[in-house]
Amino acid sequence: MPFRPKDTLRMLADAGADPDSLLILEHQEKVDYKELGLPTQGIAKVLQISGVLKFEGKRKIDYRKRRNVWGRGPHYPVLRDLLQEK
Numbered sequence: 791m792p793f794r795p796k797d798t799l800r801m802l803a804d805a806g807a808d809p810d811s812l813l814i815l816e817h818q819e820k821v822d823y824k825e826l827g828l829p830t831q832g833i834a835k836v837l838q839i840s841g842v843l844k845f846e847g848k849r850k851i852d853y854r855k856r857r858n859v860w861g862r863g864p865h866y867p868v869l870r871d872l873l874q875e876k
Contacts, residue, residue: 793841793865795872805833809873812842815862816870820846822857834860841865 802809811827818825823834837843837860844863848856 793868795865795869798837798840798842798869799872801836802833805829807833809869812866813870813873815866820849820859820861822849822851822859824857826860831858834858838863842869 799809802812805828807826807828814821814825814827823831826834828834828837834843838845841863842865843860846859846861849859850856
């Protein structure tokens with residue numbers, strides 16, 4: 791399945807996420823879905839499947855809860871360039 795950046799941006803907008811919030815990965819290497827501005831963890835998983843995000847492990851948020859941590863995937867630079875030229 792080829793990567794389609796405009797379809798990815800449309801999917802983020804339909805999910806209620808701000809696509810520009812993904813640019814936080816320029817300053818931080820690993821963030822969770824809340825810091826990315828995504829409404830659910832499932833959106834981050836879809837972005838992982840499309841190659842925008844890469845799973846980087848888990849972060850403990852309190853004594854019993856953990857959240858997945860995401861980094862830049864192989865298609866992140868393409869999406870970043872598209873967001874920056876808007």
